[in-house]
Amino acid sequence: MSDHQGFRPTPSFGAPMTNAIEMRGVSKRFGPVIANDDVSFAVKKGEIHAIVGENGAGKTTLMNILFGLYHPDTGEIIINGEKVEVDSPRRAISLGLGMVHQHFKLVPSLTAADNVFLGIEKTRNGLIDHAAQIAQTREFSEKFGLSVDPEAIVANLSVGIEQRIEILKVLVRGAEVVILDEPTAVLTPQESRELFRTLRGFTDQGMTVIFISHHLSEVMAVSDTVTVLRDGKVVGTRPTAELGEDDLVRMMVGRNVSFSRRKRPRTDGERILSLKSIWARDNRGLPALQDVSFDVHGGEIVGIVGVDGNGQTELAEVISGLRHVSHGEIVLHGQKIQDGDPRLVRHAGLAHVPADRLHRGVDKADTISGNILMGRQDEAPWSSRGVINWRYVRERTEELIKRFDIRANGSRTLVKTLSGGNMQKVVLAREFSRAMPFLLVDQPTRGVDIGAMEGIHDEIMRQRNEGAAVLLISVQLDEIMTLADRILVMFAGTIAGEVDADTATEDEIGMLMAGRNLSAAAAPTVNEAS
Amino acid sequence: MEVLGDIFNLALIAATLRTTAPILLVALGGTFTTKAGIFNIGLEGQMLIAAFFAVLGSIWTSSAIGGVLIGMMAAMIFAGTFSLLVVTLRANEVVVGLALNILAGGLTISLTKAIFGTRGSIVNPDIVGFAPVNIPIIDDIPGLDRVLSGYTPLVYLAFILVFVVWIIFYRTRLGLHIRVTGEKPEAAEALGINPNTMQHIASLMCGALAGIAGAHLSLGYITMFAENMSAGRGFMAVAVLIFSNGDPVKVLLGCLLFGFSDAMALRLQTFGFPSYLVLTVPYIVTLAALFMLTYRQRPKIIRETLESMSLVRRQEP
Amino acid sequence: QAEDLSIAAVSGYFAQGFGISIVNGLERAEQELGVNVQIVDTGQRALDFEEQFNNLARGGDFDVILVMGWELVDALMTTAEAHPDQRFVFIDGVLESDNITYIDFIEEEGSFLAGALSSMLVEQGVEGFDNGSEVGFVGGRDIPVIRNFLMGMEQGVDSASEDVGVSSVFAGSFDDPAKGSELAMTLYGQGIDIIYQAAGPTGEGVLQAARAAGKYAIGVDIDQCPSAPGHILASMLKRADIAVFDLIQGEVDGSAPIAPGTVEVGVASGGVELKICEDMMERIPAETIASLEEMRAGIASGDIDVALNR
Amino acid sequence: MSEQSETRELTPAKAPVAMPEWLHSLLGTLLAISIALLGGAVIAIMVGESPFHVFMTLLRGAFGGPDRIAGSLLQSTPIIISGIAACIAFRGGLFNIGVEGQLYMGGFAAAWVGFSFVLPAPLHLTLGIAAAIAAGALWILIPAFFRARYGTNEVVSTILSNYVAILLTSYFTIFVFKRPGGWSETAPISTTAELPQLFEFSRLNWGLFIGVALAVGLHMFLTRTTAGYSMCAMGSNPKFAEYGGVPIRRNVFLILLCSGAVGGLAGGVETLGVHHRFMEGFAPGFGFDGVIAALLANGHPILTIFTALFFGALRAGSLLMEVETNASRELITVVQAFIILAVSAQLLVRRRRDSQAGERRWKY
């Protein structure tokens, strides 16, 4: 039993600078794409090691190789000074590795404890000993300050908690090296801070942490060492203390990127979108939006921030016609649209970048041109009299591939062969090229690298300056601060407050996001209810 | 009223249990593939091939148990082929399932001819079937004896298996892993549970139960083999599985519903209703149940809105 | 000359009692008379039938083609028209064409006797059959051919007793013995003691249910007494084996070459009969057997007319 | 759905070019067929026949002369049409296992129009075909409505409605419209309602062209038109299509209705073109053949023509094989099943390799 539980303290003997992990000359090709090209790097025991790089730089691939999910074409892996063959995740776990994937791998219908012990169930008389699993989950959760309710059903939990369960899974399996792939992509600033506190706790106890991130500020704040990947190659590994943020950016993209609040011309547009007292339910039938009202005018960017799962998803769905409105009125460009008909909304003037790009935003089985066509298959010159003008579609697609710097082999490339960031660019290319009066942009830079992020921000600003009304939903506060004219903070399905983007401070918004300005009695608990 | 008394009596309950048993057995088998995320339309064929080999095995071993075991083995070979093609070679589930059904039909007839030199059915005094089991205490209680006693052993087994399968799914590692494989294979894979292996295991377990179902048809329900004697029971099981989502208890309810309406329909015929129309009753009842279930699960938008609004109003004093 | 005689037999029902009986006759002819026999199973798809007949007739390889099954009639007529020299024998019915040999089994006559037997036993309250005023019938599918059995039975039941009625049910399938068994159980559960079945393999289920319920059944087409000894009263035989063998023998020895016309096989010719099972003889009162024999003679002589409203 | 779970490598991430893929799957199919034929040869030897003789007979039965070829085409016709019915649903992400039932209803409705009315030829035939289409659509109406409105699984509801359709048409045939003196069949349709035959020597009729035209039409529809594009997007990722403004519920309803209508047409073509009457239980398994043909073609309408032709030829050949060799129809069935298994495994291995474990999962 003890094999599986708790961390093993680092042996006190041996050189203090031993490498926990070393990868040498690792290469991996996917067909013509070289995802990793002769990558070598080392992670010291007890450090927090960040891996950064643009979309498609090969970070995830590298970690998958380390964790035994992919087999490298060449190269070797050395763990604790010993050359090892990591041919399966099972083997990786037995070597003391643990991985928290970018996309969580929890089973929604099971409890937190069941998920934690999945694959290493405790049994008594051949039957699963649920009581023991719950007790042990609770114990671990308390020991590492993760506060997870072991008996909660995962389907009812927020992303932040889900991530903690993923971390518990790794801990219970006795990991000494914890790998996290873009762990903060879905977290609030507070949650992120919490996470890094936890991670620092791990290293204090002698464990090693590797994490992938696109957020340079957090990399600067928490990591001890940074490895930068570009186009599948290692650009360098440096102690964080020796680097400035600018250096990092230069290493990643080979140029400087400004990341401050955008200057903006004043624009006074007419009212494009108006929500009046909107109520809606989530998939489980629980109230998700309660009495939400606001307007968006042409030429402004309204930012919506909030912790994931406070109604932003539902808000976006309601506006785009994908979710039925229980009560209230939405008017878009002079047209009432609460019937839950996405087609009608699109015709009324909506362009929409959905948060869930893998499932909503693209058809992975189709080509890029097939994806670019979606939403305007009824419009000339894309089609005429019900017949699609594929020639035109392809020409426009090639053009957009260039303009949005989509790394692909032309318009006939299947979307499922693209990296996550490039899939997102396909969505952006489609929606931003529509010149619609209203733009609904939901987590546009989730999982997108910093170089691409700048381009996306440019596009959003350009749409605003051309007079479009933009509703920008993001869990990344700095993104909202950079772009928005006005900021609405969502909490528990309501608009908890509106702040002026020019004057607001991050802490002020953080308080609103946490629902702290509402009296406890009046705050309806929505998302945690089961 | 008298007519109603004739239709609804203890014999109806007994008939319901009898007609339910074979579908229940094969549907319980199907819960494994359903939970593992495989759509198994090949249950019909597995049942048929098992019915045939159970008869053969019964003759070879001169024992009904031997027959069941050999029937199960035959069905498991089919199930193994199914999962080999579907899981390992990634062929289309429906194509493979339907093709295996066709294969079972052709194979049983060819083998009947080759081994027994006859066509159609195997009726043979050498076939050892199951004798009805009379339960001692219950047998002395009038009424209950007709309902609970006197079935062949596999009927009892069918109903006991509902609980066994439930325990497997919700209390054992194997069951948990099968469920996870069906619900979120990438989660299973990441934890070192090989989804393919689990699907193979699930398919084989399905084959084992479908085998028992087939053996029950040819050694329990009656003692003979006839061409295509599974007579659509495997397809019915597929239907029950889909709308019960593989949950053993719901499977039991679905099978009982079908068994009951089937038993009812047979009874109605003796009152002079035309057979063709009466024979549609079980299918129509099951369809109606299916539609009603999904209708009841429809989003209750208006009611929910009112509810949530009043909920909030209560909180604002 | 016998070696030269090639016979094809075509049907979708070689798996069932009557078809098996035909195959038995053909096999006997193959062994004893040395003719060549090719058995062609049509299956159930109407689309195939004509093609199959064409394949058989166009080569001229077969001297005689035996056909059984009403669904083949159209294909048979078309082919007979296209190949006027080909000799066809249609078993169990008479059609409009004059160029075909018909062997017509009058199954309703045998069914009449089966009905009469069960009716008399129930009416007289013979030990074991004393429960109720009804007898049962289980058919495969509710199709005209099976209705013939039922109509014959009903007349037999009526003629033996005014007070006994027939409760008839259909399984909807010829290959579902489990359903046959369940139907029989239902009838037995309603107090019926004797069931006559005309349902192919489904009927086997009825016979087995008779044993399970401790009740009685009457077999059909072939001698089914061994299926559930002690529980089968009798079998209504359609001796297709004899009829087919005789037909071929007549052709082979030249005594009666196969030629267009109708051979009626009924109670009179002995090709249709009700065979009381040996082990039942002592259970059935002598006077019942006597009146059954009387009826048989009546049918044979034409005094009793078993009518069908076809 | 994430990259991490993908342990198998993707096919080259370059644009799929039409021709090699075609060629590849064609070669794969041929290989699979050879494997299955090898299995058939073993069986032939087991029944004491020379495999060569058996196969030659099979080939001769399928292609030995114009009438034989016509016979193969005749057998293929209903499989093509019911295959297209299955394709329509399949490409829209739906499953119509009820083609069998729609075929029976369509066949009956067409025959009913055929024998009940006295009308001039073109009108009578048109009306008969319309009735078949309407009956097929009607037969899937309730399952389609519940699928579209409440998400009721269409696989179950269409399987169950098959049984009802077959029993119901039997009832009507035997108890309401039986031809006096006949077997379980209705009166013949009047000649004005007959679908014209193509040749003197075969019952092959215009149904074949209806089938081919449907397949080509469906292909054009799917690849060229806006509606077809929307339908394919729906079949491949309904959430994406919904987001893109494709009216999912309405389309689900319409797609199933069309699929059912074509299923009905398959039956109508059979009764109006071949049998000229409705015969109880006349076409067991045609619907399933169509579903298999469509699935083997991976929902591609043009490929479906070829898989259906293959099945039809096999069937036509087997009819002669049964007469001329000792290999009987069950053995043919066995070989046929082997072929389907071999082809399905072979064809889809390459196609499916890039799909992820979760995507093969049946969506309930």
Ligand SMILES: Nc1ncnc2c1ncn2[C@@H]1O[C@H](COP(=O)(O)OP(=O)(O)OP(=O)(O)O)[C@@H](O)[C@H]1O
């Ligand atoms: N399974 C695969 N098959 C084919 N190509 C792949 C596969 N996985 C990754 N790639 C390709 O390898 C390259 C590196 O991808 P990887 O996912 O490692 O990038 P990443 O650095 O994690 O990017 P992101 O920040 O967008 O997540 C990309 O070009 C991607 O398209």
Ligand SMILES: Nc1ncnc2c1ncn2[C@@H]1O[C@H](COP(=O)(O)OP(=O)(O)OP(=O)(O)O)[C@@H](O)[C@H]1O
């Ligand atoms: N008897 C069995 N029948 C069916 N499946 C089984 C059986 N035993 C184990 N499995 C399954 O096979 C897989 C491997 O199980 P195994 O017991 O070998 O794991 P293990 O090596 O003990 O793992 P750990 O050390 O993590 O407990 C598991 O998914 C398990 O559910």
Ligand SMILES: [Mg+2]
């Ligand atoms: Mg990545």
Ligand SMILES: [Mg+2]
């Ligand atoms: Mg007759």
